[in-house]
Amino acid sequence: MxxxxxxxxxxxxxxxxxxxxxxxxxxxxxxxxIDTLDLxxxxxxxxxxxxxxxxxxxxxxxxxxxGRASIFLKNVEVHEALTTIxxxxxxxxxxxxxxxxxxxxxxxxxxxGYKFGRxxx
Numbered sequence: 063m064x065x066x067x068x069x070x071x072x073x074x075x076x077x078x079x080x081x082x083x084x085x086x087x088x089x090x091x092x093x094x095x096i097d098t099l100d101l102x103x104x105x106x107x108x109x110x111x112x113x114x115x116x117x118x119x120x121x122x123x124x125x126x127x128x129g130r131a132s133i134f135l136k137n138v139e140v141h142e143a144l145t146t147i148x149x150x151x152x153x154x155x156x157x158x159x160x161x162x163x164x165x166x167x168x169x170x171x172x173x174x175g176y177k178f179g180r181x182x183x
Contacts, residue, residue, distance in 0.1 A: 094119070094140040101133045106151060109133060110164060113140065119162055126166035127153060145179065154178030 094117045101109055106129050114121040117140045129151050135143050144162070148154055154170035155178075156163050170178045 096135055096138050096140055096143050098137075099133055099135040099143065101131070103130050103132055105130055106147075106153075109147065110144075113144065116140075120160055121162045121164065123164040124166070124169065126169060127164050149179060 096113070096116060099113070099116075101112070104112075106127060107123055109131060110121050110123055110127075113119070119140060121144075131147065131151060133147060135146075138146075144155060144164075148164065148167075152167045154165055154167045156165070156170065156173070165173075167178050
């Protein structure tokens with residue numbers, strides 16, 4: 063009887079760990095939201111530093127990233143905020159291994175063969 067109880071316990075533990083693994087694999091991380099971002103005439107690199115600080119994302123910017131912007135965003139997902147800011151400033155980003163690399167839209171097109179923001183799926 064004790065052997066049967068141990069086998070049942072082991073099976074329950076195995077099944078629960080398998081279902082937890084499958085659930086983790088399918089779950090997408092929760093979107094990172096920006097409650098409010100109100101910046102006036104800020105250097106773009108400083109804006110990206112602030113977004114990285116607020117969101118916990120790893121953001122780097124290349125040499126071609128320059129300019130100033132005034133930004134007011136409220137209740138927006140961080141990737142949507144970045145995409146919007148970048149598009150209006152002729153910039154783009156590539157995200158790889160948890161790092162967002164910001165570059166000019168020309169550099170992006172040379173690397174990828176298509177314009178930033180084009181849906182490739």
